[in-house]
Structures are given as structure tokens and as C-alpha cells.
Amino acid sequence: MTNPQGVGIDQGSYEKLITEVTEWVTGPGEDWADRIEASGEVPEELWSELRERGYLSMAAPQRLGGKGLSFEQWLGLMEIFSRSHASVRMIVHVVNGTWRAMDPWATEEQRDQFVRPSVAGTKKVAFALTEPGNGTGADISCSVEREGDTYYLSGEKHLITFGVRCDYWLLAARLAGSTGHEGTVALMVPRDVPGVRVEDTSQTMGVTGTDHAHMIFDRAPVPVANRLGEEGQGLQVALGGFLLPSRVSVAMSCVGLAERAQELAYDYAERRVTFGKSLTQRQAIQFMLAENEADIEAAKQLILYAAREWEAGSPRSQALSSMAKMTAVSMLGRVTDKALQIHGGLGYWKTEKIERVYRDARAQRFEEGTNEIQKMVVFRELQKTKTR
Structure with missing residues (x-):
């Protein structure tokens, strides 16, 4: 490695x-x-x-x-x-x-x-881990049977971003009959492999235009030469070097989107006049914007700390990446909600950019793991420190 x-x-x-x-x-x-x-x-x-x-x-x-x-x-x-x-x-x-x-x-x-x-x-490479019938981890059921220099892949994947238009799926599966982490494999599966049906499931609330796929494999042949790592290392490939920094990156994307929402809210509040005063002269609005500003900055600093610890190889990186993701996602929900409220009823219309920002923000709640998953990771890491 x-x-x-x-x-x-x-x-x-x-x-x-x-x-x-x-x-x-x-x-x-x-x-x-x-x-x-x-x-x-x-x-x-x-x-x-x-x-x-x-x-x-x-x-x-x-x-x-x-x-x-x-x-x-x-x-x-x-x-x-x-x-x-x-x-x-x-x-x-x-x-x-x-x-x-x-x-x-x-x-x-x-x-x-x-x-x-x-x-x-x-x-284009699409990351293909999530399945419709289980969680996203050691309970994956998509399986392969090896015959000579070929794996035959069967099972389903869904919610796969860019899974429709990609050239390869970076896909996690398991050797047929195996359980847990052992027996998992990571494969580079060609998009045009025979024995696969791809359904375009791109009709989402937000993140308009990004394609998502549901794939159904029926003994689709994949060369053993397309395996990354060894048999038994599939989840290490899928989760080890990718998921942790990706969670931190998604957390920072929450900061950027929150900053955009704050910018839109402030600009609207400055030009919107009620009873002879702009909204920025109303203390209620001032407080909302001030709370947003503090919320954004606090999340940003935690994210940067998590990034530095990951680059330094800190043993706290696992917990910090999940802390950063769950903190940033919660912050984004609060900030975009206040930003939309500042726009009043007009913010609900598609003519206002805040409407799209509000919809897009909701997707961050499950990207790279829900907040419930992040809390499980943080607690697991906390337990390790208490049992030493």
C-alpha cells in the first residue's frame, strides 16, 4: 500500500x-x-x-x-x-x-x-457499496463465485452515484458463502459487463441532474485481474482509505453550502424593506444571521482540525471524521432553515436560489453515512478509550 x-x-x-x-x-x-x-x-x-x-x-x-x-x-x-x-x-x-x-x-x-x-x-468510476436489502458494511450480500481467472457476480446495488454513466463500478462484494469482513472483495467492474441490468433512479428531491443507479447482476463475469487488494480485503478497500477523508470532505461541503445560504439570506435581508426598515435593521433577523455565522465557523474549525489529524495519522481520525460530518450536517440544517425563513414565503418559490440550496442541503444528511451512523462510530471510538 x-x-x-x-x-x-x-x-x-x-x-x-x-x-x-x-x-x-x-x-x-x-x-x-x-x-x-x-x-x-x-x-x-x-x-x-x-x-x-x-x-x-x-x-x-x-x-x-x-x-x-x-x-x-x-x-x-x-x-x-x-x-x-x-x-x-x-x-x-x-x-x-x-x-x-x-x-x-x-x-x-x-x-x-x-x-x-x-x-x-x-x-468515470462509481463507488458501489450500498445495497437495498441491508446496511452498508459487513452485511453486504452481493456475492461472487470464482471459476479460474473469473469472478461471477450476482446481487444488487442501489443509490449508486454516477452508476448510470460511469465506465467502471468500484464494487464491494463477498465470496459466496462467506460472512462478515472475511471473504469480501473489491472489484473494478466494467459498466458494459454482460449479465447486468441498470435502472436509472435519478428522480431525487435535490441534487438535480446527478444520476443514480440500481444495478442487478446475474453471474456477470469480472476478471480476477480487476480485483483490488486480496480476497478478504474488500471492505478495507471500500472503507479504509476512502470513507474517512470523504466524510471530512462532505462535512466541508456542508460549510460551503451553508455559506451560500447565509450569503443569500443576508443579501435578501438588506434589500427587503418592511414598515420603512430593511430586515437587517430588525433585531430578530440580526440574531438569526449572527447565529448562522457562529454555527458555520464552529463547524469549519472542527473540520479543519479533523483534516489535520488525519494527515498526521492520528488515532483519533476515525472519531473526528464522524464528529465533523455529524456536526456539519446538523449545522447546515439549522442555517438553511433560518436562511429560508428570512426570505419569508418568497423563499419557497423556485425563482429564489435559496429554494434549491434548501433542497440540496437535505441530501447531505445521508451522504457518506447518516448522523446515526456517525454517532455509532464516535461512541465506538469513545468506548475504546474507556476500556484501555
């Missing part, structure tokens, strides 16, 4: 990148947002633009063709991208993260076949 963490770029180059991304998000990014909401789809041209601008290869190390940002630097950009349309954020977040699951376990041949094309944005 290799160390997936980037060493970072110099401060001058990073500040230029921050400026560039901010200008894109507030300019072309807003145009894309309007287009996506109007059509209900994310066109392939958006993927191409993000790829050509290098936005899909920022977090990966230079040896994989990435820009080599440190994790904390990447989070600063995630914060900005998250102020854009949720589907823009989703593309950038996923592509800049899936390499973390693949790279530590890949052979050099597999890096050339899967990892580097993913970082370059020329091949």
Missing part, C-alpha cells in the same frame, strides 16, 4: 487557484446551475469543462497525474465548489476522492488501467 496523502503546493499557487475557482463558481458555475435546474440533467459538456480546467484532478498526487494538493488545501477548494450547484459539487467531490480507495491497493498495471484515467477524468 502507498500513502495517498498529497504534500501540497506552494501558497502563491494555491491562492491563485482559490481565486480562479471562486471566479468560475460565481460566473460559469451559476450559468451551469440554471441550465441543470431547467433541464433536469447534467450534460456531458460540464464534465468536459471541469476536466479541461483541471478541477477533477486537484486532490490526487502528481505521480497519478494530479495537482498534488494537501488534504487541507483540497478542503479549501471543496468549500468553494460547494457554493455552486450540488451536482457540480458532487462531480468534483467524487472524482477527487475515488482514487483514494483504488490507489493504495492497486498494482502499477491497475494504476495505469483504472486510477490514472480516473484522475485524468477520461474514465
